[in-house]
Amino acid sequence: MLGKMIQRGAHHRRAHRRLAVPIAMLLAVVLFGTCAVKSASAFDFDDVALRAKTLAAKDYVKPASNLPKDLASLNGDQYEGIQFRAEKSPWAKPKLPFDIGFYHEGYLFDQQVKINEINGSAVKAMRFDPSDFNYGDNKLDVRQLRALGFAGFRLNYPINTARYKDEVVSFLGASYFRALGKDQQYGLSARGLAIDTGLNSGEEFPQFVEFWVEKPKATDKQLTVYALLNSRRVTGAYRFIVKPGVETVMDVKAQLYLRESVSKLGIAPLTSMFFFGENQRSQVEDYRPEVHDSDGLLVASKNGEWIWRPLVNPKRLLVTSYALNNPVGFGLMQRDRDFKDYQDLQAHYEDRPSVWVQPKGNWGAGRVELVQIPTPDETNDNIVAYWVPNVMPKVGQAMNVEYSLSWQKNAEPRPPLAWVTQTRRGNNNASNTTQRKVESSNVAITLMVDFDGPSLKKLPASVAPEAVVSVDDNGKLLSVNMVKNDAAGGWRMEVKVRRNEENKPVELRGFLRDHGTTLSETWSYILPPN
Known part of the structure; x- marks a missing residue:
C-alpha cells in the first residue's frame, strides 16, 4: 500500500469536533503498566522511558477489540453524540485553571487507553464510569459498557475569555493529537511518530497506550503530559509541556526504542488536508474558492534559505523531500487568512492553525519529507510532513529527540525578506x-x-x-x-x-x-x- 489517507468524517455542526483517524486502521492499544499508587517519588519522564525500554525488549502483542456490537457499529456522527459530562471532571470542583475531559470508546476507537493522574508524589488511575457520559440519541445498554475504558482525553483552558475554558488539546486515536490557540478551530493534527509512510510495504501506526497527566495547581499556566507509545517495531516515552495562549506551544521530549529495524522513521509528523486551492481549482462544481487546512510546507534551513512549497492534490501518490543538516524549522502553514478565500460559514478554514516544528539540540543530517496523497473530497487528511534522520538508531538503542510545536494563526514564521x-x-x-x-x-x-x-x-x-x-x-x-x-x-x-x-x-x-x-x-x- 503506497499511502493511507486519514478519514476526517463529514463536516459536523461543530466543525472543531471533526475526527481525524486513519482509514482501515485498527487503533490497537496494549495495556501496559499498573494502576497502583506510586508514593515513593514524583512520577517523571525517566519512569516512562524505563517502561518504553522494558516494553521494547518484549514481543509485540496485538490487542483485540473489546467493543460491544452497538458501539462498534456507530458512525462518526453517532460517536460524536457521546459527550463527557463537564461537571464530572475530577478537576471541576477545585476550580483549577485547567480542566480535563474524556473520550468514550466506540466507532473506530476500539481500544482502551489508560489515563493516570499525577498529584504530587502520588499516581493513580482515572477510573472509567459510563454514568459520566451523555449518550445523546444513541440507544445503548449502559450495563454492557462498564468493562470499557477511555479512548483519549482533552484539556481545557481559558484562552478566548476568562469566563470559559476552551478546549486546547485533544489526544485521540493512535498517536494523533491536536491543539488550538486563541481564535482558532481544529484543523491539522500532529502525531507522536510516523513509520514507513508512503512506502509500498505499508505504513505502521504506533499508538499512545497510556498517559500520565499532572494535576495542575491553582496558578499554573502550563500542564505536563507523559505518554507511552507502542507498536510492532517501536516503543517510546513522551513528555508534552502544554502552554496555551494566543499561540499554543507544546514542548515535546521523546525517547524511542526499536524492536526491529524500520525503513523510514518520521519525527515530529504533521497530518493535514488539501483538497483544492488557488493553484489547483476544484474538479467539481463548488461555490468555495479554496478548501484546505494547510496550503503549503515551509522549511527554514541553517544556511538562511527559506523554502515554500504550495500543496497539491495529486492524481497519484507524491513523495518529495528537502535534504538538510540541523534544520531551523519546518511546518504546514495556512497562509490564506481571509474568509473570502474560502466562503465557508461552517468550516471557517481561515481559522485553522498553522503548526511550526522547531528542533531542539542537534538533529544532524536528514530530510524534511512531504507526502501528498490523492483525495476525492475534504473528509480525508491527505498531507503528511515529517523529519527523517539519515542515521537510524540500532535495535534496542535509545534515540532521543526534542522539539516544540507552535499552533499559530496570523503569527506564522516568515522569512526576513519577502x-x-x-x-x-x-x-x-x-x-x-x-x-x-x-x-x-x-x-x-x-x-x-x-x-x-x-x-x-x-x-x-x-x-x-x-x-x-x-x-x-x-x-x-x-x-x-x-x-x-x-x-x-x-x-x-x-x-x-x-x-x-x-x-x-x-x-x-x-x-x-x-x-x-x-x-x-x-x-x-x-x-x-x-
Whole structure:
C-alpha cells in the first residue's frame, strides 16, 4: 500500500469536533503498566522511558477489540453524540485553571487507553464510569459498557475569555493529537511518530497506550503530559509541556526504542488536508474558492534559505523531500487568512492553525519529507510532513529527540525578506500567435506567483527585482516575466513552462534577487504527472 489517507468524517455542526483517524486502521492499544499508587517519588519522564525500554525488549502483542456490537457499529456522527459530562471532571470542583475531559470508546476507537493522574508524589488511575457520559440519541445498554475504558482525553483552558475554558488539546486515536490557540478551530493534527509512510510495504501506526497527566495547581499556566507509545517495531516515552495562549506551544521530549529495524522513521509528523486551492481549482462544481487546512510546507534551513512549497492534490501518490543538516524549522502553514478565500460559514478554514516544528539540540543530517496523497473530497487528511534522520538508531538503542510545536494563526514564521502570498496555475494565455503555434504541440502551463515583504517594499520605484527560475529535465522553461502588482502590492513572477513527458512530474524553483542579493524565500513547486 503506497499511502493511507486519514478519514476526517463529514463536516459536523461543530466543525472543531471533526475526527481525524486513519482509514482501515485498527487503533490497537496494549495495556501496559499498573494502576497502583506510586508514593515513593514524583512520577517523571525517566519512569516512562524505563517502561518504553522494558516494553521494547518484549514481543509485540496485538490487542483485540473489546467493543460491544452497538458501539462498534456507530458512525462518526453517532460517536460524536457521546459527550463527557463537564461537571464530572475530577478537576471541576477545585476550580483549577485547567480542566480535563474524556473520550468514550466506540466507532473506530476500539481500544482502551489508560489515563493516570499525577498529584504530587502520588499516581493513580482515572477510573472509567459510563454514568459520566451523555449518550445523546444513541440507544445503548449502559450495563454492557462498564468493562470499557477511555479512548483519549482533552484539556481545557481559558484562552478566548476568562469566563470559559476552551478546549486546547485533544489526544485521540493512535498517536494523533491536536491543539488550538486563541481564535482558532481544529484543523491539522500532529502525531507522536510516523513509520514507513508512503512506502509500498505499508505504513505502521504506533499508538499512545497510556498517559500520565499532572494535576495542575491553582496558578499554573502550563500542564505536563507523559505518554507511552507502542507498536510492532517501536516503543517510546513522551513528555508534552502544554502552554496555551494566543499561540499554543507544546514542548515535546521523546525517547524511542526499536524492536526491529524500520525503513523510514518520521519525527515530529504533521497530518493535514488539501483538497483544492488557488493553484489547483476544484474538479467539481463548488461555490468555495479554496478548501484546505494547510496550503503549503515551509522549511527554514541553517544556511538562511527559506523554502515554500504550495500543496497539491495529486492524481497519484507524491513523495518529495528537502535534504538538510540541523534544520531551523519546518511546518504546514495556512497562509490564506481571509474568509473570502474560502466562503465557508461552517468550516471557517481561515481559522485553522498553522503548526511550526522547531528542533531542539542537534538533529544532524536528514530530510524534511512531504507526502501528498490523492483525495476525492475534504473528509480525508491527505498531507503528511515529517523529519527523517539519515542515521537510524540500532535495535534496542535509545534515540532521543526534542522539539516544540507552535499552533499559530496570523503569527506564522516568515522569512526576513519577502515571501510567496499566492500561486495560481492555468494554461498558456499568450496572445502572440507565433508563440501559440510554437507551443501547440504541448499546451504550456502558466504559473503566477505573487511575492510581498519588507525587501520588496524597500526597492526604489524604478527597480524591478530579477526572477531566478529553474526547471528539471522533464520541463522546458518558455518564459519568465516580472510585473509590479499594483492591486495587492509586491511583485508577480509569471512563469510559462512546458512538460516533456506527461506521465512524469516537473519540479520548479524560483526566487527574487537584486544585483546578486537575494530578496525572497525560494518558491519550490511540483507539477504532478498527468
